[in-house]
Amino acid sequence: MILILAGALSVVGSLFYHHWLDPQHLIDPNRLHWLTCTFLLSGIILFVVGRLVVDYQNIQSRQLQIDPGTWIFLGIYKWQIVLLIFSICLSGIAWIAAGDGPIMRLPWLAIVAWLAGIFLVMLGGWKQNEKAPRLNLKLLLPIFLLGGIAFLIRGIDTTHIPHVLSGDEASSGLAAVEFITGRVNNIFTLGWSSFPSLFYAIQSFPIRILGQTIPALRLLSAFGGGLTVCAVFLVAREMFGDLVGLAAGIYLAAFHFHVNFSRIGMNNIWDGFWFVVTLGLFWKGWQSERRAFFLWAGLSLGLSQYFYMSARILPVVVWIWFFLVCLFDRTRFNRLRVDFLLGNLVAIVVFIPLGIFFIIHSANFIAPIERVSIFGDWMVRTVNITGMPPWKIVLEQLRLGVFGFTYVNIRYWYNPGVPLLRPVSATLFILGLILLMRKPKDSRSLLLGLWLLVFIFLVSFSESTPASQRLVGVSGAVAIIIGYGAMETLSVLGQLSPRLAKAFIYLGLCLIVITGLDDLRFYFLEYEPSSDFGGDHTLIAQNLADLLKGRSSEWEVLFFGAPQMGYRSIMSLSYLVPQIRGVDMPGSWGALNNPTPTSDHLVFVFLPDHAADLASVQLDYPDGKLREIQRRYPNYGVLYWTYEVSSETSQ
Numbered sequence: 334m335i336l337i338l339a340g341a342l343s344v345v346g347s348l349f350y351h352h353w354l355d356p357q358h359l360i361d362p363n364r365l366h367w368l369t370c371t372f373l374l375s376g377i378i379l380f381v382v383g384r385l386v387v388d389y390q391n392i393q394s395r396q397l398q399i400d401p402g403t404w405i406f407l408g409i410y411k412w413q414i415v416l417l418i419f420s421i422c423l424s425g426i427a428w429i430a431a432g433d434g435p436i437m438r439l440p441w442l443a444i445v446a447w448l449a450g451i452f453l454v455m456l457g458g459w460k461q462n463e464k465a466p467r468l469n470l471k472l473l474l475p476i477f478l479l480g481g482i483a484f485l486i487r488g489i490d491t492t493h494i495p496h497v498l499s500g501d502e503a504s505s506g507l508a509a510v511e512f513i514t515g516r517v518n519n520i521f522t523l524g525w526s527s528f529p530s531l532f533y534a535i536q537s538f539p540i541r542i543l544g545q546t547i548p549a550l551r552l553l554s555a556f557g558g559g560l561t562v563c564a565v566f567l568v569a570r571e572m573f574g575d576l577v578g579l580a581a582g583i584y585l586a587a588f589h590f591h592v593n594f595s596r597i598g599m600n601n602i603w604d605g606f607w608f609v610v611t612l613g614l615f616w617k618g619w620q621s622e623r624r625a626f627f628l629w630a631g632l633s634l635g636l637s638q639y640f641y642m643s644a645r646i647l648p649v650v651v652w653i654w655f656f657l658v659c660l661f662d663r664t665r666f667n668r669l670r671v672d673f674l675l676g677n678l679v680a681i682v683v684f685i686p687l688g689i690f691f692i693i694h695s696a697n698f699i700a701p702i703e704r705v706s707i708f709g710d711w712m713v714r715t716v717n718i719t720g721m722p723p724w725k726i727v728l729e730q731l732r733l734g735v736f737g738f739t740y741v742n743i744r745y746w747y748n749p750g751v752p753l754l755r756p757v758s759a760t761l762f763i764l765g766l767i768l769l770m771r772k773p774k775d776s777r778s779l780l781l782g783l784w785l786l787v788f789i790f791l792v793s794f795s796e797s798t799p800a801s802q803r804l805v806g807v808s809g810a811v812a813i814i815i816g817y818g819a820m821e822t823l824s825v826l827g828q829l830s831p832r833l834a835k836a837f838i839y840l841g842l843c844l845i846v847i848t849g850l851d852d853l854r855f856y857f858l859e860y861e862p863s864s865d866f867g868g869d870h871t872l873i874a875q876n877l878a879d880l881l882k883g884r885s886s887e888w889e890v891l892f893f894g895a896p897q898m899g900y901r902s903i904m905s906l907s908y909l910v911p912q913i914r915g916v917d918m919p920g921s922w923g924a925l926n927n928p929t930p931t932s933d934h935l936v937f938v939f940l941p942d943h944a945a946d947l948a949s950v951q952l953d954y955p956d957g958k959l960r961e962i963q964r965r966y967p968n969y970g971v972l973y974w975t976y977e978v979s980s981e982t983s984q
Contacts (some may be wrong), residue, residue: 558595635683737799765818
């Protein structure tokens with residue numbers, strides 16, 4: 334009764350405030366006060382929940398027998414069905430309040446409605462008398478150890494490893510800065526490169542604390558990588574036991590590929606986390622027959638859609654896997670079909686605000702896919718260049734996608750000169766696959782196999798195969814299979830000599846540790862010192878940003894790089910030194926189409942093919958300071974020159 338009264342008073346109070354005490358907001362709905370929105374929404378929720386509680390109490394007090402056909406529908410109480418319907422409405426209200434522009438119409442209403450919708454769908458789907466999952470306290474120590482070590486490996490010296498801030502990282506950072514400056518606040522639209530803007534809103538928080546620096550961009554990825562290691566440990570442990578969980582966690586913590594993407598300030602690394610958590614929870618729900626796991630899996634599935642584009646295939650993996658396991662266990666399917674559907678309903682409620690945006694702006698949904706798909710202009714160009722028919726090109730792409738795990742070198746964003754897996758880990762991976770294939774109907778084998786297969790198609794049907802950045806989402810499956818391959822193989826060998834069984838187990842863990850240490854050696858001591866990550870232009874931008882860091886806004890950069898490079902063609906300069914004004918000089922020094930310098934504190938920048946302009950500037954400004962910057966490899970020659978002119982140097 335109190336809840337109903339409080340809800341009614343809250344609704345009346347919000348409307349009274351809106352119409353009589355704050356009439357100016359009626360002119361511009363976008364200025365509606367957030368208190369009005371919050372109290373109105375809270376009042377509605379309190380009223381509905383209060384009414385349901387009263388009905389339930391009346392039933393209990395009369396000691397009525399609940400008729401399942403009357404009070405329960407598909408294992409869900411009617412009051413829960415009301416909450417489920419209401420949660421969908423709230424999520425739709427969140428989209429209406431947010432709108433599809435960079436600035437939300439009613440920000441507080443949008444966020445509160447979205448969170449309230451998520452809360453109600455979880456409450457409405459919760460199974461009565463089912464205890465919430467509890468974490469074994471004995472697992473806290475290995476979780477913190479693995480997660481802490483993984484974070485340290487990924488988070489130490491992010492300023493210099495990788496050695497440059499790429500233009501894409503900087504563009505992501507600038508999209509986050511827009512949330513700080515207030516130019517954008519809508520988390521239900523798209524930001525830079527047609528990626529959902531929620532990630533940029535999250536990325537803005539480290540930047541608020543650390544400023545526009547490289548660690549502010551990259552530490553969030555290091556945190557995501559550490560979380561993924563913890564998730565892999567827990568999922569592998571649930572699937573195959575303690576030893577496999579420990580082996581998988583240790584390997585992923587040191588996996589050179591995963592370490593690299595955990596050090597890049599982009600949203601790629603988070604797809605690995607969402608795949609592990611979502612698929613692991615759905616599997617646990619199927620195995621334990623507990624609805625709570627399905628609901629949490631749905632929450633993870635919905636949130637995953639707000640990150641990197643490879644997460645868009647995650648619902649496909651979930652549904653195909655569930656269909657396959659149901660074929661082999663129809664009885665369990667009959668018991669769990671409602672739980673599975675409720676998990677998907679949670680995902681839908683989480684996704685609705687962004688999903689409606691994609692429905693209205695469908696071109697934005699497929700834009701990231703069209704940019705990299707082989708079916709289109711890329712196929713036409715490849716047919717013209719190679720003379721091969723399309724079907725042969727597709728088969729070749731599939732070959733590259735399959736062998737990118739163990740034989741063909743991965744490339745593009747991470748180009749280490751090796752396949753995804755180096756020799757020892759590749760061997761353990763193959764052994765793990767062979768052992769899993771012995772039980773093709775096992776829910777674990779189906780899940781891991783489908784996980785791999787979907788990514789093989791994803792990578793094969795996109796250009797630059799095998800492109801490393803599109804394999805991040807499968808890293809968890811790879812680590813679990815490697816851990817399983819190592820421990821199961823050594824366990825089989827131990828069965829041949831029972832007295833040496835424990836020794837073989839320790840040998841397996843030692844093998845995983847040594848393999849991981851060798852991956853770390855490869856990444857930090859072999860790949861990174863000789864990496865050309867980003868190329869010459871990115872290196873120029875990074876070096877120039879280091880030079881300009883800390884200088885006042887009175888300095889101006891005159892950039893001679895046309896037509897190869899412009900001052901803002903690599904966005905790291907705009908992110909790292911936003912106070913510096915930089916202008917491109919399209920013509921030779923003295924040309925009429927060149928901008929006129931506006932400051933007496935000038936930094937001239939000359940790429941190697943502009944040496945004649947350097948000589949001309951030195952004639953006009955004879956007292957400047959010349960710097961010659963070499964490439965990372967000195968034998969390759971000059972990277973660029975700078976020539977500084979200011980009132981101090983001319984004196």
